[in-house]
Amino acid sequence: MAELQMAWARQPNDRQWKQPEGEDPRTLYQMMMTSVGRFGSNQCFGYIPEKGMPRTHITYDEFGSLSTAVGQRLADLGISTGDRVALILDNSVEWASLAYGANAIGAAYTAMYTHQHGAEWAYILNDSTPSLLAVANTGVLDKLVENMPKEASAWPSAGILLMGEDPANQLPPEGIPVHEWTEFVALGRSSENTFEVADDPFALNTLIYTSGTTGNPKGVMLSNWNTLSNILCVQSAFKVYVGDKNAAFLPWAHSFGSTFDLHWMIRCGVHINLISDLTRIADECIEIKPAVLLAVPRVWNKFYDRVNSQFASSPVKRFLSGKARKHAQKRINKAGVECDAVPAKGVLDKFYDKLIWSKVRA
Structure with a gap:
């Protein structure tokens, strides 16, 4: 059996956190590409493309190449340092590659939820002024068109990036292009241009918006170092090993979800497995067998209830458990x-550990 290896040494207790030092990554893209260099052939993401299909996996090398192609295409569309890219996507490889691709060229990303009200999308887009908006499917685009102003000046100038196989149904105003994902990536890969990799640890990395429970959503500005300092300070504080699997379902549009269920996992060389159906988290975890699972109390309660129901299924199991x-x-x-x-x-x-708890862990 291969020896378990932690990706990084634990940070000294007395180190300063005001700024990067030594070999610390200065941006999220730099952090990700360092992981690509170290774990290139390891699995990076596992996901189910469509319901009923088997889980597909891509390596760190493949993800790094994808993110760089996305960054190049963003740059070719005129997006640059200080600009913003908006996402209305569920957790996905596309979500992650757009976040890292934007970071590569010094642009910030702002992410929204696919289930949000269209009026909230419109408000956030007006407030964050992105140059490009990626949407999950034609349904999201239709809802967006219904809630956005009709003037092209209110829309992202570099256009809409449409995911999925279906062509656009309702279109944005004239002059706002709709890009298709596969072609978008292909153009980035084939581009003869090269972008200058951003290097400012204090540049804006993301705009995180609150849920708007007390009025309109409020945007929080986080720099590269805001996020990286959190990742570095816990990078070996927990026993997370290179090649471990996680089951990721916390929304990356939330600061905790993106910082720890995405970026921290990338830093540690973890195989990130996306949960495809939130109603079947327990079933998919049985398939994935994650070593790492970040969750909220409601989800832990579901696991707890499921285990207890199995323990209570017979008098013998109740006694032994x-x-x-x-x-x-x-x-x-x-x-x-x-x-x-x-x-x-x-x-x-x-004896009881082998008889009972080993089965729970499995």
Whole structure:
């Protein structure tokens, strides 16, 4: 069995966090490309293209190449340092490559949810003034057209980037082009131009908007270093190993989701597996077998209830699981911890661990 390897050494407790130092990455794109250099042939993303299809995987090399092609195409469309790119997409390889591609050329990204009200999209687009907007499908574009002003001046000047196989139904105003994803990437790959890789750690990286529960959404400006300092300070604080799998479903349009379920995983060389159906998180996790899972309490409760229902399915299982709980609780109490795993000790403890808890972990 191959030895587990952590990607990076833990940061010194007394280091300063005001700015990058030494070999720290200065931008998210630089961070990602460092991971490409180290983990190139490792799996980077796993995703289900369409319902009923098997999970597809791409390597770090492939993702780095895709993100660079996206950055080149953005640059060829006239997008540059200080500009913004907006996304109305669910978590996807396309989402990630647009975020890193924009970062590569010094542009910032702002992400919205596909289930948001169209009026909120219109407000955020007016506030963030993106040069390009990527949308998940024709349904999102139709809803956008219904809620946006009719004047071309109110729309992103470099146009709309449409995902999916279906052609546009409702169109933006005349003069606003609609780009198709496959062609967009192909043009970036075949471009004879090259862009200058951005290098400012304090440049705007993303605009994160609140849900707008107390009025219109509020935009929070985060620099490269705002995000990177969070990633670097936890990069080896937890036992996340190169090649570990995670199951990613927290929305990347949220700061926590993008920082830790995307960027931190990339930094650590993790194989990011996208959950395709939020109603089947537990089932997809059984298939993925993640070593890393970031979730909110409601999701943990679902896992807890599922395990408990299996324990309660027969008198024998209830008895054995009760005994296993008592032995596990004793060793955890003795270790004086609350959230860390404690290896089984003693004959009975190891017996129950193998009989009960090994099946839960599997």
